[in-house]
Amino acid sequence: MYPQNMQESIKRLDATREARIKQAKIPLLGPEPKKELLHGFHPDYIQSSMRALTVGPNKGDRTPHEIADVLEAWPIVNPAKFDTEHPKFDVDVLIIGAGGAGVSAALVAAAHGAKVLTVTKLRIGDANTMMAQGGIQAADKANDSPERHYLDVLGGGHFKNIPELARALVSDAPGVIEWLEELGVMFDKDPDGTMLTIHGGGTSRRRMHAARDYTGAEIMRTLRDEFRNQNLELIEYCVAVELLTDEHGACAGAAFVNLETQEHFTVRAKTTIIATGGCGRLHVQGFPCTNHYGATADGLVLAYRAGAKLAFIDTIQYHPTGAAYPEQIFGLLITEKVRGVGAHLVNAEGNRFIYELESRDVTASSIIRECKGRGLGVVTPTGRLGVWLDTPLIEVLKGPGAVKKNLPAMYHQYERFGIFMDKEPILTYPTQHYQNGGILIKDNSETGVKNLYAAGEVAGGIHGRNRLMGNSLLDILVFGRRAGIAAAEAARSAVLSEAKDLGFNHVAAFESELKSAKVPVERRSPMLLPEYRRDEFKTPFPFAALGCE
Amino acid sequence: MAEEVKGQKPKGKSQKAAAESSAPTPQPLAPSPSSLITIFVMGEAYQVPKDLTIMKAMEYAGFKFIRGCGCRGGFCGACGTVFRTKDSYKLKVGLACQTVVEDGMYLTQIPFYPANKKEYDIAKEPANTQVLVRFYPEIMRCIACNSCTKICPQDIDVMGYINAAIRGDIEKVADMSFDCIMCGLCASRCPAEIVHYQVGLLARRLYGANVAKKAPHLAERMKEIKTGKFEPGLDKLGKMTEKELSAMFYDPKVRDVEP
Numbered sequence: 084m085y086p087q088n089m090q091e092s093i094k095r096l097d098a099t100r101e102a103r104i105k106q107a108k109i110p111l112l113g114p115e116p117k118k119e120l121l122h123g124f125h126p127d128y129i130q131s132s133m134r135a136l137t138v139g140p141n142k143g144d145r146t147p148h149e150i151a152d153v154l155e156a157w158p159i160v161n162p163a164k165f166d167t168e169h170p171k172f173d174v175d176v177l178i179i180g181a182g183g184a185g186v187s188a189a190l191v192a193a194a195h196g197a198k199v200l201t202v203t204k205l206r207i208g209d210a211n212t213m214m215a216q217g218g219i220q221a222a223d224k225a226n227d228s229p230e231r232h233y234l235d236v237l238g239g240g241h242f243k244n245i246p247e248l249a250r251a252l253v254s255d256a257p258g259v260i261e262w263l264e265e266l267g268v269m270f271d272k273d274p275d276g277t278m279l280t281i282h283g284g285g286t287s288r289r290r291m292h293a294a295r296d297y298t299g300a301e302i303m304r305t306l307r308d309e310f311r312n313q314n315l316e317l318i319e320y321c322v323a324v325e326l327l328t329d330e331h332g333a334c335a336g337a338a339f340v341n342l343e344t345q346e347h348f349t350v351r352a353k354t355t356i357i358a359t360g361g362c363g364r365l366h367v368q369g370f371p372c373t374n375h376y377g378a379t380a381d382g383l384v385l386a387y388r389a390g391a392k393l394a395f396i397d398t399i400q401y402h403p404t405g406a407a408y409p410e411q412i413f414g415l416l417i418t419e420k421v422r423g424v425g426a427h428l429v430n431a432e433g434n435r436f437i438y439e440l441e442s443r444d445v446t447a448s449s450i451i452r453e454c455k456g457r458g459l460g461v462v463t464p465t466g467r468l469g470v471w472l473d474t475p476l477i478e479v480l481k482g483p484g485a486v487k488k489n490l491p492a493m494y495h496q497y498e499r500f501g502i503f504m505d506k507e508p509i510l511t512y513p514t515q516h517y518q519n520g521g522i523l524i525k526d527n528s529e530t531g532v533k534n535l536y537a538a539g540e541v542a543g544g545i546h547g548r549n550r551l552m553g554n555s556l557l558d559i560l561v562f563g564r565r566a567g568i569a570a571a572e573a574a575r576s577a578v579l580s581e582a583k584d585l586g587f588n589h590v591a592a593f594e595s596e597l598k599s600a601k602v603p604v605e606r607r608s609p610m611l612l613p614e615y616r617r618d619e620f621k622t623p624f625p626f627a628a629l630g631c632e
Numbered sequence: 633m634a635e636e637v638k639g640q641k642p643k644g645k646s647q648k649a650a651a652e653s654s655a656p657t658p659q660p661l662a663p664s665p666s667s668l669i670t671i672f673v674m675g676e677a678y679q680v681p682k683d684l685t686i687m688k689a690m691e692y693a694g695f696k697f698i699r700g701c702g703c704r705g706g707f708c709g710a711c712g713t714v715f716r717t718k719d720s721y722k723l724k725v726g727l728a729c730q731t732v733v734e735d736g737m738y739l740t741q742i743p744f745y746p747a748n749k750k751e752y753d754i755a756k757e758p759a760n761t762q763v764l765v766r767f768y769p770e771i772m773r774c775i776a777c778n779s780c781t782k783i784c785p786q787d788i789d790v791m792g793y794i795n796a797a798i799r800g801d802i803e804k805v806a807d808m809s810f811d812c813i814m815c816g817l818c819a820s821r822c823p824a825e826i827v828h829y830q831v832g833l834l835a836r837r838l839y840g841a842n843v844a845k846k847a848p849h850l851a852e853r854m855k856e857i858k859t860g861k862f863e864p865g866l867d868k869l870g871k872m873t874e875k876e877l878s879a880m881f882y883d884p885k886v887r888d889v890e891p
């Protein structure tokens with residue numbers, strides 16, 4: 084149920100629908116207008132929102148304050164409290180984080196004969212992967228090709244992507260879809276098996292594969308089921324708080340704390356894969372986010388302290404359409420698929436203002452311009468602003484029932500609040516969504532630290548300055564699998580140092596940098612879980628028992 | 633939400649005034665004391681703002697989640713919550729991240745429920761009418777009480793898909809159970825000790841792997857990739873400068889967009 088002022092705007096939107104259907108396509112923006120829009124309205128271009136790092140491998144590089152605050156920070160545990168001489172587990176491949184990247188890496192590493200241990204913060208699959216709705220890209224149709232896909236990926240990334248990574252992404256894509264098909268992922272298909280593919284923002288071919296609007300969930304629950312079938316070793320509710328290094332600075336495992344019991348232990352591993360996902364819960368610039376509860380950039384922090392270089396950490400993806408109303412779901416994702424199946428973006432006056440499937444940074448900027456630059460946003464009862472997504476239009480274009488059929492998860496979410504999106508539009512505003520950059524990797528997922536690999540949203544370089552929808556679900560599987568293979572193979576020849584030579588020398592070195600940079604000692608990381616309690620409940624350090632007070 | 637930035641802010645001037653405030657306003661949402669209501673979390677009373685979800689209300693009350701909170705968006709099934717409301721004998725259910733609190737709500741989360749899962753090699757299992765019963769014979773014990781359907785926060789006809797499973801209709805089970813987020817609430821209520829969501833999951837995987845036709849164009853593309861068909865093109869693209877790539881990208885003759 085919408086309040087009066089919003090209903091009035093809905094009337095204007097209803098009134099223009101016919102004309103909008105007949106309206107000629109809004110042309111894609113050329114390079115110049117695009118640049119102007121981004122510079123004027125994209126949050127990444129607000130200079131005061133970032134600062135240059137004063138410590139670590141990316142010293143001098145700019146990043147949002149919220150990311151800088153976890154990178155330039157002291158450890159949350161005292162390394163001396165960990166018994167590194169007696170690791171609790173001794174394995175070939177250690178995987179940190181059980182989202183899509185981690186679980187696919189585990190499956191593949193195990194298939195390559197490695198003894199694998201996966202440790203994760205919450206439950207296996209409590210991850211951004213579970214939340215992806217829209218789809219996964221792959222150039223597997225006759226009118227498409229990996230070359231085309233490559234050009235789209237680079238165009239989306241403003242041509243800054245690292246070529247070998249983008250190439251790996253598009254080359255492995257069809258193989259990933261085939262793998263998922265074999266595992267039993269229920270892709271949307273015609274009876275003859277042809278994939279039903281649609282456009283995503285920035286695609287030149289319809290190459291978005293979906294499983295209704297539960298694409299990520301369908302992939303994640305299938306991978307998780309296979310992981311369980313294979314009886315792979317898993318520890319849940321344990322967080323990596325620091326990496327373990329040997330006397331030469333190579334990675335040799337990690338230190339963990341059990342969130343429930345506060346037990347702390349180390350794992351010695353020949354190779355380690357960081358697959359800890361993104362950073363939405365840092366709430367860059369105060370934006371709400373679409374991410375899961377554990378998306379707090381821990382992997383970036385751990386790798387950074389061990390000396391891994393990060394790439395593109397000055398660019399965050401804001402999803403153009405987060406929920407702006409009702410307040411209870413504020414900031415949650417309205418999948419791009421809503422626009423993919425035809426819904427228009429419409430301002431308070433009932434007019435369109437951008438081609439809906441421009442790349443995300445452009446579309447998000449155009450919405451911010453509509454609301455903050457032109458005063459054409461719709462105001463909610465709590466004073467927030469947003470623009471409409473004309474979802475009833477989908478029923479007009481695709482026939483009655485199309486909303487429920489294509490967007491069951493979305494329909495259900497709004498129905499709970501008495502909004503029926505096949506009959507009424509929904510209000511949206513950009514929300515923090517994705518970490519475009521991350522730990523710099525090579526095309527076999529190696530990082531700059533020996534025996535340390537990274538895969539998934541935590542890695543950077545693949546998408547340049549902006550990722551296109553559907554390329555992240557793809558990236559986590561492409562690089563998860565590549566990391567699994569490379570880490571399993573490297574583990575075969577890696578010679579582990581004696582347990583007594585393992586430790587946290589890299590942390591001590593990092594601490595002396597922090598000291599000279601005068602980083603305040605109250606600033607600690609990794610964050611592990613965001614704090615949403617009222618001030619009076621907040622505790623400064625999560626593991627007081629572990630030596631940091 | 634908007635934590636104060638403690639770091640040294642740079643001195644550089646901001647690019648454009650308009651962009652200064654791109655974050656949504658206002659923030660954060662301040663609760664007014666007049667809008668407080670009482671909820672009972674595992675029997676204890678707490679005063680919370682009335683418009684919050686159960687999850688945010690519990691955080692407001694001082695709980696820090698470890699279990700019982702995953703995606704915060706209705707997708708992971710970590711936050712299944714059972715509650716009663718004032719003066720009603722009815723047991724209600726909802727996802728804590730999606731359900732708004734009511735005055736007098738008397739609730740507990742069920743973040744975990746022990747379930748049995750069978751192991752199988754999906755590629756080798758024939759998708760016949762027997763397979764679901766073979767792995768999960770307990771589905772035959774269903775007494776059609778409908779408790780599972782009544783409790784499902786996703787409004788799935790759970791009993792319906794268990795019935796379809798008994799008949800061995802894999803496609804139907806796969807389709808009907810598709811929206812399942814594996815919260816486990818159905819299993820917590822079933823007198824026949826069925827773990828419904830595992831049955832649905834097996835059916836969906838069987839359908840995806842062994843019933844649905846494989847995509848012909850995908851097999852074709854895999855063949856082409858194996859012959860190295862795209863390597864020369866990708867080699868060339870990989871060596872191009874930003875300028876050359878940009879020229880190609882913005883040339884509608886090179887990069888035409890499929891309607």
Ligand SMILES: Cc1cc2nc3c(=O)[nH]c(=O)nc-3n(C[C@H](O)[C@H](O)[C@H](O)COP(=O)(O)OP(=O)(O)OC[C@H]3O[C@@H](n4cnc5c(N)ncnc54)[C@H](O)[C@@H]3O)c2cc1C
Pocket residue numbers: 179180181182183184185202203204205206207208209210211212213214215216217218219220298299321322323324358359360361373374375377378379381382416516517538539540541552553554555556557559609611
């Ligand atoms: C709402 C939403 C919708 C999306 N839709 C799409 C889409 O349609 N198409 C697309 O391609 N992409 C989409 N994305 C992006 C994509 O889903 C993610 O980028 C991707 O799934 C990330 O996968 P991952 O495995 O790298 O990380 P995740 O899936 O987030 O997994 C990381 C795991 O690591 C764990 N972890 C974190 N820190 C630690 C620690 N310190 N110790 C131990 N474990 C830790 C986390 O708990 C988590 O389980 C979407 C994202 C969101 C949030």
Ligand code: SF4
Pocket residue numbers: 709783784785786787788790811812813814815816817818819828829
């Ligand atoms: S079917 Fe069962 S596990 Fe699945 S969503 Fe419904 S109650 Fe939860």
Ligand code: SF4
Pocket residue numbers: 773774775776777778779780781790791794821822823824825826
């Ligand atoms: S709760 Fe169990 S017994 Fe009752 S209808 Fe559902 S499956 Fe059958």
Ligand code: FES
Pocket residue numbers: 700701702703704705706707708709710711712727728729730813
């Ligand atoms: S927290 Fe994932 S469904 Fe509620």
